[in-house]
Amino acid sequence: MTTAANERPAKTEGLPVGHDRSRRSRVLTLAGLVLFALYSVAPVWWLIVSATKDQQGLLYSNGLWFEDFHFFDNIRTVFEYDDGIFLTWTVNSLLYAGGGALLCVLVSVAAGYALSRFSFPGRKLGLGVVIGSFLLPQALLTMPLYLLFSKIGLADTAWGVLIPFTINPFMVYLAKVYVDGAVPAELLEAARVDGAGEIRIFFQIVLRLMRTGAATVFLLSFVGNWNNFFLPLTMLRGDDKWPLSIGLYFWNAQRTDSEIDLTTLVLTGAFLSIIPLAVVMLAMQRYWKSGVTLGSLK
Amino acid sequence: MRRHTFRGAGFAVPFYLGFLFTFVAPLCYALYQSFYSIESGGLGIGTQKEVFAGLDNFTRGFQDGDFWAGVVRVLLFACVQIPLMLGLALTMALLLDGVARRTAHRYRFSFLVPYMIPGIVAALMWMYLYSPRLGPLTDALETVGIHADFYSSGLIWFSMGNLLTWIHMGFNMLIIYGALQAVPRELFDAARVDGASELRIALSIKVPYVRGALVLTGMLSIIATLQLFNEPLLFRSTAPETVTKSYTPIMTIYYQAFDSNNYHYAAALSVILALIAGGASFLFYKLTNRAQP
Structure with missing residues (x-):
């Protein structure tokens, strides 16, 4: 009323x-x-709350609210367990996800630029191959890729993970869509008339105009790499080369077999592994929203 | 003029070289491997050699009951989980589209929280939530008189479906919401003047407009479901009797390759599964395109 x-x-x-x-x-x-x-x-809230509890608190208190605050003890245990292997995994994750994303940006923007702004024989086919491979289940390539890499000595090395992270057809397509919109052909023509070389045009004009596109590719690639599980699981044998995802999986699988119960370690480790990803995502919000929307419209 | 075209192509070279190396070569290698098998010589383990096996691996694959049970399992699962998830994602997007922009932004952020959680962490988290010992869910249901074992063979698909829906719903919502933003606003005003309710506008104007986005998300989801591996692998650590080694096709391939060392057979299964994935996507695309008025 x-x-x-x-x-x-x-x-x-x-x-x-x-x-x-x-x-x-x-x-x-x-x-x-x-x-x-x-x-x-709510589930994430539960994880945050659980990361502050010790074993007793986990078992006997209300899962959705805080009990005795053991967060910092838990963090210390996570980083001290097994000679600080958790820190190694964190560094590995940052290296694989960040390094792979950087390489992916360079390769994808260059390829997207070629596909968008030049007409060379085979361009149409090249673009078709890129789009067609979206439909290929990536997991199926992983096993033969491992066999191939182990023949040439790349399996069980950082490159075994970094190279596949670099080559991503979806990112090439995304970069092409961005070049279509952000790099005017007239500007390139003008630069050519002024006598600038192609390499110089790419690094001084295209890359600058593509800042938003490059950031989007970096972000989506970083998130994808950070979350990848199957490829490193197949490719990497030694636990000092693992990223966080494999390490946490391993702790979880072992949690009841080892001398101490690893449950608090798994939960606190899981919470800690979210933080870098959340930081990157929040810092670059602007880009990934536009990136995902753009991909859907074309 | 000719020099230009060559230089332009040069920018694509690093990618396509890498593509040959990480996509084409493994595919060819898998095909090649699938036509061979290991035969151990009469003198024991030391004399294993690769022999041409023709279509033996494929014949075996087509008759492998466990593998096909896995394929049927994920396809049935896809038929239930994908429409439910996309329906929920569509509902989320329509709800967001129905409120003021500022309110929408606030809620959209919370909807995207699951997207920020690494997949394996999300799976671990839900596994603990489901756990009768640690998680609050079993206790909560107990108080209203329901005994639920989330890892029992009856409920495990629900548990996994809920987990996957939770992980992927936000991303799909974002794609659909993005497409919704492109609907011309004048259409709504015209419909409102004609006395259409908000629900009617949503169903008759907005939904047809986001068809393309729904087909896209549907196809991506089908391919993702066929590759289901991480989540069942984690569930296996808790419920090994329910989640067997051949629970999903990729699990069969993984265990054949790395547990039983049947690389050649695993390669043949990979080829078969790639064909199934292609076929399923193609069928889905055809069906959704034909239904269009």
């Missing part, structure tokens, strides 16, 4: 039912949003 005053009286006069319905639909909309938000956030 009170909200009726805010509505336009002339229109609602004849449609009291419709007016009621729109008010109800607004309440339902908000209720739906709140439910979805709770579903999305």
Whole structure:
């Protein structure tokens, strides 16, 4: 009744039912949003709370609220366990995800530029191959890739992970879409008329205009690499080469067999492994939103 | 003029060289391997040699009951989980589209929290949530009188489906929401003047407009489901009797290759699965395109 005053009286006069319905639909909309938000956030909340508890607290207290605060003890245990292997895994993860993403940006932007702004024989085929390979299940390539890499000595090395991370057809396609929009052909022509070489044009003009596109490719690639599990699991044997995902999986698989219960280590480690990813994502929010939307529209 | 075209192609060379190395070569290698097998000579283990096996590996693959049970399992699972997840993602996107922009941004952020969690961490987290010893879910259901064992063979698909939905819903929502933003706003005003309800506008105008996004997310989801591996592998550590070594096709391939050292057979299975994935995507694309008015 009170909200009726805010509505336009002339229109609602004849449609009291419709007016009621729109008010109800607004309440339902908000209720739906709140439910979805709770579903999305509550499990992460549980993980954060659990990372502050010791074994006793995990077993006997309310999972959704804090008990005795053991967060810093847990962190120390995580980093001290097994001679600080967790730190090695973290460094490895940063190296694979960050290094792979950087290489991927260079290779993909160059290829996207070629596909977008030049017409050479085989360009159409090249583009078709890129789009066609989206549909190829990546996991199927992993096993033969391992066999191939072990023949030439790349298996069980950082390169065995970094090279596949660098070559990503989706990122090439994304880069091409960005070049289409961000690098005007007239500008390139003008630079050529002025006598600039192709290499110089690429590094001084194209890469500069492509800052947003490059950042998007970097971010999506970083997230994909950080989350990858199957490739490093197949490729890397020694635990000093593992990234965090494999390390946590290993701790979890072992948690009941070892002398001490590893549950708190797994939970705290899992929480810690989210942080770098969350930092990168929050810092680059602007880019990944536009990137994902762009990919969907074309 | 001719020099230009050559230099331009040069920028694509690093990628395509890498592509040959990491996509084409492994594919060819898998094909090659799938036509061979290991035969141990009469003198014992030391004299194993590779022999041409023709289509033997494929015949074996086509008759492998465990492998096909896995394929059927993930396909059935896909038929239930993907429509549910995309339906929820679509609902999320439509709800977001129905409120003021500032409110939408706030909620969109919380919807994307699962997307920021590494897949394996998400799986670990839910495994603990499901755990009767540590997780709050079993206790909570107990208080309303439901005994639920999330790792029992009856509930494990629900557990896994919920996990996958939780992980991927936000990303799919983002794609659909992005497509929704492109719908011309005048259409809604016109419909409102004609007396259409918000629900009616959503179903009759917005949903048809995001068809393309739904087909895209649908195809990506089918391919992802066929490759299901990480989550069942983790569940296996808790429920090894329910989640067997051949629970999903990729698990069969992984265990054949690295547990039983049957690389050649695993390669043949990979080729078969690639064909299935291609076929499923093609069929889905054809079906959704034909249904278009």
